Amino acid sequence: xxxxxxxxxxxxxxxxxxxxxxxxxxxxxxxxxxxxxxxxxxxxxxxxxxxxxxxxxxxxxxxxxxxxxxxxxxxxxxxxxxxxxxxxxxxxxxxxxxxxxxxxxxxxxxxxxxxxxxxxxxxxxxxxxxxxxxxxxxxxxxxxxxxxxxxxxxxxxxxxxxxxxxxxxxxxxxxxxxxxxxxxxxxxxxxxxxxxx
Amino acid sequence: xxxxxxxxxxxxxxxxxxxxxxxxxxxxxxxxxxxxxxxxxxxxxxxxxxxxxxxxxxxxxxxxxxxxxxxxxxxxxxxxxxxxxxxxxxxxxxxxxxxxxxxxxxxxxxxxxxxxxxxxxxxxxxxxxxxxxxxxxxxxxxxxxxxxxxxxxxxxxxxxxxxxxxxxxxxxxxxxxxxxxxxxxxxxxxxxxxxxx
DNA sequence: GTCTATAGAAAGATAGAC
DNA sequence: GTCTATCTTTCTATAGAC
Numbered sequence: 001x002x003x004x005x006x007x008x009x010x011x012x013x014x015x016x017x018x019x020x021x022x023x024x025x026x027x028x029x030x031x032x033x034x035x036x037x038x039x040x041x042x043x044x045x046x047x048x049x050x051x052x053x054x055x056x057x058x059x060x061x062x063x064x065x066x067x068x069x070x071x072x073x074x075x076x077x078x079x080x081x082x083x084x085x086x087x088x089x090x091x092x093x094x095x096x097x098x099x100x101x102x103x104x105x106x107x108x109x110x111x112x113x114x115x116x117x118x119x120x121x122x123x124x125x126x127x128x129x130x131x132x133x134x135x136x137x138x139x140x141x142x143x144x145x146x147x148x149x150x151x152x153x154x155x156x157x158x159x160x161x162x163x164x165x166x167x168x169x170x171x172x173x174x175x176x177x178x179x180x181x182x183x184x185x186x187x188x189x190x191x192x193x194x195x196x197x
Numbered sequence: 198x199x200x201x202x203x204x205x206x207x208x209x210x211x212x213x214x215x216x217x218x219x220x221x222x223x224x225x226x227x228x229x230x231x232x233x234x235x236x237x238x239x240x241x242x243x244x245x246x247x248x249x250x251x252x253x254x255x256x257x258x259x260x261x262x263x264x265x266x267x268x269x270x271x272x273x274x275x276x277x278x279x280x281x282x283x284x285x286x287x288x289x290x291x292x293x294x295x296x297x298x299x300x301x302x303x304x305x306x307x308x309x310x311x312x313x314x315x316x317x318x319x320x321x322x323x324x325x326x327x328x329x330x331x332x333x334x335x336x337x338x339x340x341x342x343x344x345x346x347x348x349x350x351x352x353x354x355x356x357x358x359x360x361x362x363x364x365x366x367x368x369x370x371x372x373x374x375x376x377x378x379x380x381x382x383x384x385x386x387x388x389x390x391x392x393x394x
Numbered sequence: 395g396t397c398t399a400t401a402g403a404a405a406g407a408t409a410g411a412c
Numbered sequence: 413g414t415c416t417a418t419c420t421t422t423c424t425a426t427a428g429a430c
Contacts, residue, residue: 006395009395010359011395011396022423024288025417026313027309027310027312027313028226029225029226029264029314032424033423033424033425042396042397043395043396043397043398043426044397044424045397045398045399046395046396046425047424047425048424048426049395049396050395053424053425054423054424054425073427078423082263087339089323097416101258103405107359108309109309109312110309110310110362111308111309111358111359111361111362112224112305112306112307112309112310112358112361112362113224113309113310114362115358115361115362116223116227119364122362122363122364125362125363125364125366126362126363126364126368129359129362129363129368130368134223136364139387145371145374145375146375147378147379148379150371150372150375150379151352151375151378151379151380152353152355153359153426154352154355154359154372155348155351155352155357156355156378157353157355157358157359158352158353158354158355158359159348159352159355160355161309161354161355162304162308162326162350162351162355162357163310164309164312164321165307165308165309165311165312165319165323165326166314166323166326166327167319167320167321167322167323168321168323171269171323171326171327174347175347175351177402178342178343178344178346178347178348179213179347179351179429180346180350181344181348182344182345182347182348183348194325204413205413208413208414229404229405230405230406230407231405239413239414239415240414240415241406241407241415242408242409242413242414242415242416242417243404243413243414243415244406244407245406245407246406246413247413250406250407251405251406251407263426311395325418349412380403
């Protein structure tokens, strides 16, 4: 790969990363191409030499946001599977997830946004979702079709999504903490009996 | 109330109900005022004699959508509390919820949409959310701050929201069914021991 | 490949007749 | 209160210079 194509790749990557941050924070219609290009220190005219459309960038931004928010934070080191999962849940259902400078999880922050988009965008969202489900299922030692795997994932995404829409800081925090605690109990019930009461 | 003001109220109500259906289906930016007024068999010019802005209508539409989707479907009749809750969960996490002609639940379908809106809109969303939490908590015989109440609510909303964004019909169905089953187990664990494995 | 400039369309909001 | 007509802004996408 020559210098010029390498340079182009870097520029393109910078655009996608800015888009990942802006889209997850403000949604598809809340961000203009101009705003994204300015954040990447470019002008809007050059956009279409990198991407076919705003939707095409959106689809890539979803994948990149998931990588920056989820994959980059998968616990590393000498932890057991259940410890990794415990950390993942707590880290996800965390108040700072709502105000982070880094891209937030597109699964929670772009849910209803993606639902109105084309197949390319929905496909990117679905791919990210399935990847998270497989990762969680491996840590739980269960099938990706397992009820606990799928309901835990839905609770995590739903908890963050709802908290992010609420007006009331106290309620926001209560939702996140309740989901975290119930998630932890669900995880530990892999090995022990689980009695919610 | 005279005939003319009554007529105005009816017209206004028709606009809000059309808006509730269209907004939950296509999101805030996916629907124009013109489209809403046409659905209500009016022209766009008259809009601002009923509402101060598109956002003001959006806030009202969220409340109305919740009434049409949730309150109207609260189980009636000689059911025990846990039977009512069981029906509510199954009815909510239902495939037809995704393609209904009636307004869908704004908590699930407008999550990330609402997150980018002003205080008026977020306040309406928060009010609807709290009302659902209180209703569920009463049926569970628990405090509205209870972990099971809040996590069940998050799982329901998250399950429907994610399913609605997925590209893949089979996965959509798997998510809904898994959340329904886990919800039922969570409910029945009020009286009995709960062992997920 | 990136820039400036602009075409073209869409939509929120307003004015004024009836 | 509802209509037609229009103002104004915003944004996607394109054209052409460098």
